[in-house]
Structure formats: C-alpha cells, structure tokens
Amino acid sequence: AQSVTQPDIHITVSEGASLELRCNYSYGATPYLFWYVQSPGQGLQLLLKYFSGDTLVQGIKGFEAEFKRSQSSFNLRKPSVHWSDAAEYFCAVGAWNAGNMLTFGGGTRLMVKP
Amino acid sequence: EADIYQTPRYLVIGTGKKITLECSQTMGHDKMYWYQQDPGMELHLIHYSYGVNSTEKGDLSSESTVSRIRTEHFPLTLESARPSHTSQYLCASSPGTSGGQDTQYFGPGTRLTVL
Numbered sequence: 086a087q088s089v090t091q092p093d094i095h096i097t098v099s100e101g102a103s104l105e106l107r108c109n110y111s112y113g114a115t116p117y118l119f120w121y122v123q124s125p126g127q128g129l130q131l132l133l134k135y136f137s138g139d140t141l142v143q144g145i146k147g148f149e150a151e152f153k154r155s156q157s158s159f160n161l162r163k164p165s166v167h168w169s170d171a172a173e174y175f176c177a178v179g180a181w182n183a184g185n186m187l188t189f190g191g192g193t194r195l196m197v198k199p
Numbered sequence: 200e201a202d203i204y205q206t207p208r209y210l211v212i213g214t215g216k217k218i219t220l221e222c223s224q225t226m227g228h229d230k231m232y233w234y235q236q237d238p239g240m241e242l243h244l245i246h247y248s249y250g251v252n253s254t255e256k257g258d259l260s261s262e263s264t265v266s267r268i269r270t271e272h273f274p275l276t277l278e279s280a281r282p283s284h285t286s287q288y289l290c291a292s293s294p295g296t297s298g299g300q301d302t303q304y305f306g307p308g309t310r311l312t313v314l
Contacts, residue, residue, distance in 0.1 A: 129289065190241065
C-alpha cells in the first residue's frame with residue numbers, strides 16, 4: 086500500500102522568503118502525485134500534479150514541485166512567499182492499483198511572518 | 200476546476216438528531232467521495248462512489264451512510280448524531296480517469312458540531 090509523509094507539521098517563514106515543503110512517498114510503481122492547499126475553514130484546492138514527463142511541474146499561485154524518483158520525494162517550492170500563502174498544505178499520491186484512490190499526508194501548516 | 204457545492208457550510212445540532220449533508224457537482228464526474236477531517240489533521244476517506252447506485256465504504260469506519268441516485272448528487276446521512284461525529288466533512292469528485300491519473304476536486308466542506 087502507498088503512504089505519504091510530510092515531515093514538517095509547522096513551518097514559519099518571513100514574507101518574501103523562499104519556501105520548500107517536503108513530501109516523501111512510498112509506492113512500488115510509478116506514483117501520481119498531487120499538492121493541495123487548504124485555507125482555514127475551506128476545502129482543498131489543487132495546486133499542481135505530476136503524472137509523467139518533466140519532473141519539474143508548475144502550478145497555480147507561483148508554486149512548483151519537483152519529482153525525484155531516487156529520493157521518493159515531491160517537494161513543493163515557491164521563490165517568494167506572500168502573506169496570503171498562509172494555509173495548510175497536503176501532499177497526496179494516487180495509485181492505479183488502488184482504485185485511483187488518493188492517500189494524503191498529514192499536512193504542513195505554513196505561517197507567514199510580516 | 201470542478202464546481203462542487205456543499206450545504207450547509209456550518210451546522211450545530213443536538214445529540215440524537217438525524218442530519219443530511221448535501222454535496223452536488225456540476226461537472227458530470229463519475230466518482231465522488233466523502234472525507235472526514237478533524238481540525239489540523241489529515242483527511243480520512245469514509246465513503247466513495249463509482250457512479251449511480253454505487254457506494255463503497257472508505258478506509259475510516261463511519262456510522263454515516265450515503266446514496267448515489269443521481270450522478271451529480273452524493274448526500275451523507277447520520278441517523279443519530281453524537282458528539283463524536285463533530286468534525287469537518289469534505290466532499291470531492293473526479294472524472295474517473297483510469298490508471299491513477301484521476302484528479303479529485305473538493306467542495307468547501309461542512310463543519311459539523313454535535314452538542
């Protein structure tokens with residue numbers, strides 16, 4: 086069975102600083118990887134996804150993520166964080182042999198200092 | 200991005216009441232899902248559906264039930280609410296693309312409080 090680990094429960098960065106949120110997955114075959122963002126009291130919004138091809142994927146709101154098969158990682162990055170980026174971020178893996186179900190990580194809460 | 204709606208957004212109700220959380224999507228997606236999420240915690244799949252008249256239980260055991268009579272509608276019902284049911288409930292849908300390349304789109308959630 087697949088699993089997803091987000092090692093950082095909380096991260097605080099200053100506005101304008103760069104950001105990297107870590108995501109490690111465990112899955113025996115080619116994973117399909119997603120990053121979602123959840124603002125307080127809201128549902129999840131898809132930031133980006135990786136299915137195949139270029140391992141650096143671009144998403145909305147200036148986010149990007151890089152798939153590294155050798156490290157089983159799919160880290161999310163943003164070069165300059167805005168105060169509105171404060172939210173909960175979830176990494177997820179989809180598996181073709183699990184009925185296309187998603188397995189979510191525990192989430193990382195991002196706080197942005199002015 | 201899919202249009203998916205949940206009502207009510209917030210619900211405070213007494214123990215023993217029957218409640219139904221509504222979820223509708225306008226994208227014609229075959230698959231729909233219900234997740235339960237406690238504050239600051241990960242999502243747990245409680246129900247899903249592959250299409251009309253299809254319902255399955257998810258990874259997390261739940262006392263709730265679901266139905267799928269129409270493609271666009273996937274309501275969740277609790278026959279007798281208890282304080283342990285207090286949580287946020289998120290509905291999602293996906294087109295059902297095969298091979299794992301299936302993207303789920305989420306509604307805004309219903310925050311349920313049972314007193």
